[in-house]
Structures are given as C-alpha cells and as structure tokens.
C-alpha cells in the first residue's frame with residue numbers, strides 16, 4: 001500500500017509529490033494523460049520548442065522563485081523584455097501604463113494613464129486618492145465593482161477588462177478581488193485608496209519584472225521535476241486516470257482506468273493511506289461520489305484556443321507592439337483577446353529561432369475565447385481552420401505591421417479547457433466549502449484528504465505552487481506525528 005497517492009500530474013500534483021518525496025514519504029502519482037505538466041506543456045514549430053500553455057510566473061510573491069531555487073533551477077530563471085505589453089482599444093493602441101497591477105493604475109494622473117483614459121476619465125480615476133473608503137473588511141466584492149466604485153467604470157472597461165479577459169479568462173465583474181490578487185483588497189482598506197495600495201504593493205514587490213520564466217520556457221520545469229521525482233523514488237503512473245475514491249477508516253481505495261494506447265484499456269484498484277487530489281473541484285466531488293453542486297455551476301468553463309504562428313517578418317524585428325497586445329473586449333474588428341510576441345518577450349525564443357531558421361523570424365501567440373462571447377463565437381470549440389483564418393486577419397491589427405498569410409512558416413492550434421477556473425465568488429466559496437469538508441474527514445482520524453491546484457488555490461503558479469507545498473508539508477507533519485517508522489524530514 002502506497003503511503004500517499006497524488007491524483008493529477010499538473011504542477012500542483014507534481015509540487016506536492018516532490019515536497020513529500022524529498023521528506024522521505026513513499027508517493028504514487030496518477031496522471032490520466034500520457035504526459036506530466038497539465039497546463040504547462042511544450043509545443044514545437046519548425047523545430048523550435050515554446051510553451052503551449054502557461055509561460056511565466058508572477059514574482060509578486062517569492063514562492064515560485066524559491067521553489068525553483070530548491071529544485072536547483074535558479075540559474076535558468078529569466079526576465080522578459082522590459083518593453084512590456086500594449087493595449088488595443090477600439091480607437092488606438094498604446095503601451096500599458098507602467099505603474100499598474102491588473103491594469104489598475106498606481107498613478108492615475110500619469111501621462112500613460114491619461115493617454116488611454118482621456119483627461120476626464122483620468123480625473124475620475126484620481127478621485128480615488130481623496131474619496132472616503134466605503135468598503136469594509138467583511139465584504140468580498142468583485143474586482144470590477146471595487147475599481148468602478150473607486151476609479152470609475154472607464155478604468156474597468158479600458159484597463160482592467162483587457163487584462164482579466166486576456167490573462168485570467170474572466171470578466172472583472174465576475175472575478176473576486178481576492179482571487180485576482182490576494183493582498184490587494186486588504187492593502188486598499190489599510191491605505192484608504194486603491195491607487196495607493198497598488199503603488200505600495202508594487203514598491204514592496206521584488207525589484208525587476210512582474211513575471212519571470214525559465215530559459216527554454218516553463219515546460220522545462222516539468223522535465224526537471226519529473227527527473228527529480230523519479231530520482232526520489234516516486235512511482236509515476238501515466239495514462240492512469242483515477243475514476244473513484246472510496247474512503248475507509250485506514251485509508252483510501254481508488255478505482256483506476258489504464259488508458260495506455262499500446263495496451264488494452266483496463267481497470268484496476270490501488271490503495272493508499274492518504275490522498276492528495278490535484279484536480280478541479282467538480283472532479284474531486286465526482287471521485288468521492290458526492291452529489292456535486294459545483295459541477296453544474298462550473299461546467300461552463302469556456303476554455304481558450306491558442307494559435308501560435310511562426311512568421312518570416314523582418315518588419316517585426318523592431319517589436320512594434322512591445323511584448324504583445326491585450327485587446328479590450330469592446331474591439332469589434334479584432335477577434336483575438338490577446339497576443340504574445342513570444343520572440344520579442346523572451347530572448348531564449350529569439351535565439352532559438354535565429355539558430356534554427358535564420359534572422360527575421362518571429363513567434364506570435366494569439367488567444368481566442370472571450371469570457372462573455374456568445375456561444376457561437378470564435379474560441380475553444382472553433383475549428384483549426386477558422387482559428388487560423390481569424391489569426392491571419394488579426395495579425396496586421398495586432399502587430400501594427402502588414403504581416404500577411406504568405407509569411408507564415410508554421411502554425412499550430414492548442415486548446416485548453418481547464419487551468420483557468422474563473423475565480424468568481426461562487427467558485428471561491430465552493431472551493432472553500434469543499435476543502436473544509438475534506439479537512440473534517442482527516443480531523444476525525446480517517447485518512448488525510450487534501451485538495452490542491454488552481455481550482456482551490458487560485459489561478460496561476462504563484463498561488464498553486466506555495467499552496468501545494470504548504471499542504472504537502474502539513475501532511476508530512478501529520479505522518480511524522482503518527483509515529484511512522486520512517487525517519488521523515490518535513491521541510
């Protein structure tokens with residue numbers, strides 16, 4: 001019987017497994033697909049490998065950097081081109097204001113803010129610096145509500161929505177402020193002003209860029225973790241989906257479905273003393289055979305489709321739109337919600353392109369699937385052909401250069417339905433309730449059942465990684481206290 005089973009081999013499951021295994025716990029990890037990493041995955045165009053999903057981590061908390069250092073990867077950490085991203089409004093494009101968080105300006109009176117909002121809306125935004133604070137600690141409003149009340153709806157529409165839509169796949173009015181940025185609301189109450197809170201949090205953040213990545217992309221983290229997990233003796237079961245979990249007094253019994261394409265699909269049973277579920281909330285409920293309130297509510301995750309284009313376009317060598325473009329949802333002639341100019345953002349990608357294909361080549365990633373799009377709109381469910389046609393049409397608008405379809409050297413479409421759980425107040429509440437119910441189980445002397453991952457911790461590596469580490473440590477301490485014969489070294 002394995003001591004701890006981890007279900008799900010995304011970054012949350014891998015992090016928890018690593019934390020336990022390095023302390024000396026026997027871990028078995030079950031991943032339904034044929035590869036580890038979940039939303040952190042590679043894709044290759046003309047021999048150049050880039051990220052197909054998550055491509056960076058936020059540095060506002062030191063947690064991810066610390067984890068990478070613990071893995072011995074600190075030398076590989078890279079910062080993006082400081083040029084930053086631009087914002088596409090219906091009327092014009094402009095660099096994103098330099099002093100913001102989630103688009104919320106730290107200096108509402110700055111020129112780059114006025115350039116986007118116009119003088120009148122910028123003046124309204126600046127009222128935040130003087131207006132009395134009416135929000136209180138007991139409330140849990142959405143990001144949109146807070147920004148609209150403090151700075152005016154134009155700030156939400158023009159500055160915040162392009163970011164939450166492009167980065168979080170969420171409408172700012174349906175994104176709990178606590179999910180978007182865990183410290184922001186408390187800082188605003190303490191400062192009596194949203195802009196001052198933004199400035200203070202930015203000043204307190206580590207110097208340098210707001211995001212970082214690894215040389216070669218975030219997917220190199222997965223290969224490094226996989227190698228270390230194998231060295232630590234973790235049994236990694238790929239193509240092994242867990243279909244049900246039965247909890248009994250001394251442990252859990254899991255039904256597994258083996259889906260190796262080379263073998264006949266089969267079923268089996270495994271036992272473990274404790275369980276970490278690194279999958280989404282509705283999946284946790286389904287595994288436990290629970291009536292799911294949240295499944296129905298959250299099945300509507302619309303997903304995103306990412307079109308990556310490799311173009312030969314020397315006209316992009318000057319990086320006319322910085323590292324990419326966030327598109328305000330009100331744009332009607334552009335169907336993408338964001339574009340990353342991968343080879344402008346990451347020096348390693350530009351070097352790899354040049355080495356493989358010579359100068360003048362660029363990699364651009366366009367994302368489709370806006371949160372408030374009508375069901376038939378372009379996005380996750382669209383065909384590759386429709387998505388690529390739209391990307392070719394969007395390209396000149398987004399790059400500000402006349403890049404045409406004939407300049408495309410290679411292209412690929414990747415779809416993600418998971419990994420961006422929305423972060424609305426209802427989803428956050430369901431996640432808390434489910435975690436509390438699982439904790440009661442462990443407290444009553446039964447097996448410890450933990451739930452990690454973005455559905456519970458919030459979207460993004462800066463939230464997922466420290467949460468998975470903390471929960472794995474908690475379990476380690478409990479195993480040590482149980483008087484295990486193993487000599488555990490919980491970190």
Ligand SMILES: Cc1cc2nc3c(=O)[nH]c(=O)nc-3n(C[C@H](O)[C@H](O)[C@H](O)COP(=O)(O)OP(=O)(O)OC[C@H]3O[C@@H](n4cnc5c(N)ncnc54)[C@H](O)[C@@H]3O)c2cc1C
Nearest residue numbers: 008010011012032038039054055056242419453454460461
């Ligand atoms: C397109 C996109 C871009 C993103 N970009 C960034 C970024 O740049 N920076 C950032 O910080 N965050 C980013 N995010 C968010 C970030 O990727 C996620 O928050 C994080 O990777 C989620 O990790 P996870 O382990 O919780 O889930 P996942 O990565 O979804 O992993 C869950 C794993 O569990 C497996 N699984 C599911 N059910 C079962 C089962 N029953 N049995 C066995 N295995 C199962 C799945 O196959 C999967 O491998 C992005 C998300 C998306 C979708």
